[in-house]
Amino acid sequence: MTLLLLMYEFFFTGLFAVGGGLATIPFLQAMGRKRSQWFSGAKLVDIIAASQCAPGPLGTNMAAYIGCSVARLPGALLSVAALMMPTVLSDLSIAMLLERFRHARWIKPLMKAIQPVSAALIAAAAFSLLRSSLLKAETLDFSSLKAILGGFDGRCAVLYAVMLPFVFCKKLRKLHPLLYIAAGAAVGVMLKL
Amino acid sequence: MKVLLQLYWSFFKIGLMTFGGGLSMLPMLEREVIERRKWCTKDDMLEYYAIGQCTPGIIAVDVSAFIGYRLKKVLGAIVAPLGVISPGFALVLMMATVLQRFAEYPAVQSAFVGVRVAVCAMITVSVTRILRESIKNWLQLALALAAFAAVAMFGSNPAWVVLGAALLGLAAGRLERRREGETA
Numbered sequence: 045m046t047l048l049l050l051m052y053e054f055f056f057t058g059l060f061a062v063g064g065g066l067a068t069i070p071f072l073q074a075m076g077r078k079r080s081q082w083f084s085g086a087k088l089v090d091i092i093a094a095s096q097c098a099p100g101p102l103g104t105n106m107a108a109y110i111g112c113s114v115a116r117l118p119g120a121l122l123s124v125a126a127l128m129m130p131t132v133l134s135d136l137s138i139a140m141l142l143e144r145f146r147h148a149r150w151i152k153p154l155m156k157a158i159q160p161v162s163a164a165l166i167a168a169a170a171f172s173l174l175r176s177s178l179l180k181a182e183t184l185d186f187s188s189l190k191a192i193l194g195g196f197d198g199r200c201a202v203l204y205a206v207m208l209p210f211v212f213c214k215k216l217r218k219l220h221p222l223l224y225i226a227a228g229a230a231v232g233v234m235l236k237l
Numbered sequence: 238m239k240v241l242l243q244l245y246w247s248f249f250k251i252g253l254m255t256f257g258g259g260l261s262m263l264p265m266l267e268r269e270v271i272e273r274r275k276w277c278t279k280d281d282m283l284e285y286y287a288i289g290q291c292t293p294g295i296i297a298v299d300v301s302a303f304i305g306y307r308l309k310k311v312l313g314a315i316v317a318p319l320g321v322i323s324p325g326f327a328l329v330l331m332m333a334t335v336l337q338r339f340a341e342y343p344a345v346q347s348a349f350v351g352v353r354v355a356v357c358a359m360i361t362v363s364v365t366r367i368l369r370e371s372i373k374n375w376l377q378l379a380l381a382l383a384a385f386a387a388v389a390m391f392g393s394n395p396a397w398v399v400l401g402a403a404l405l406g407l408a409a410g411r412l413e414r415r416r417e418g419e420t421a
Contacts, residue, residue: 060396064296070395089353094332100252100325101297108326112333131294135302150410155291157406159371164381168389170364177353200354207358224355232351233344
């Protein structure tokens with residue numbers, strides 16, 4: 045039963061996540077809320093971290109991680125297969141009709157509407173990941189400036205502020221994600237965060 | 238059979254050497270698929286990327302499926318994506334089992350707090366890039382804001398939001414064509 049649920053959830057994630065691996069994150073977040081016995085919001089950040097350390101596509105790596113922690117190897121295999129199914133099926137139909145697809149006039153307006161929305165979904169997901177990693181509680185108390193500042197986990201917020209320019213810097217951006225993750229882990233151990 | 242094995246092996250190598258998904262795969266693909274194997278041209282590749290970005294799912298899977306289909310039809314379109322995901326799949330499984338075993342140690346837990354912050358910083362950068370690339374006019378900005386509000390404030394299911402945007406886009410396209418028909 046769990047295996048069927050995993051397949052159902054990842055099939056839908058694959059179907060609606062337009063724009064690659066990052067676009068699956070909002071759907072994984074919704075999945076974590078709906079099936080909280082699988083993983084929680086804070087755990088999702090760990091899943092993303094592990095998937096970024098491993099080579100290859102982020103989306104299938106995250107599906108493998110979740111599938112494995114829910115139902116071992118069968119769970120991982122079925123989750124990844126279900127995630128890829130809509131992609132491969134749509135690719136096959138497009139490859140067979142490539143000429144017609146290229147000239148179809150409904151594609152452009154469709155994409156112009158979906159792309160900003162997909163980006164906004166990723167932004168909303170990132171926003172709540174930030175919230176769960178940088179705040180002490182789930183929500184921020186906006187009653188006073190002191191309450192707002194007190195709501196942040198101080199050392200995490202400072203570490204985030206220090207790391208951001210490094211990641212934003214054009215020359216350093218190409219560095220391996222593992223480097224940033226290792227740096228984060230090292231600081232975490234040293235400061236006993 | 239030989240071509241299928243070559244496909245799997247080439248994409249296995251590409252999957253092994255790329256980190257950060259989708260676009261970071263391009264240089265490896267150029268070297269292996271275009272220059273070494275001559276399976277397609279650069280223009281083909283860019284077209285596969287463009288299609289991958291506007292179809293559901295993982296972009297690396299799209300690109301590999303198209304190249305696989307070119308060479309070996311349906312079987313190729315299955316084997317090539319499998320190659321690209323295999324190395325990451327194996328590594329992630331190992332990490333998932335190992336991490337679960339060590340998760341209780343305090344040092345591992347504080348390491349993970351730092352790792353989460355690093356991931357947040359990387360995601361912040363990716364998100365600003367995606368927003369810049371996909372929002373080109375006021376209408377799109379309004380759509381994005383509406384979608385953000387729907388999900389972040391009202392907790393809507395992201396699938397409905399995507400479906401709604403798709404319907405809007407289709408309707409807008411129809412309207413535009415009808416208007417063109419009137420002026421013509």
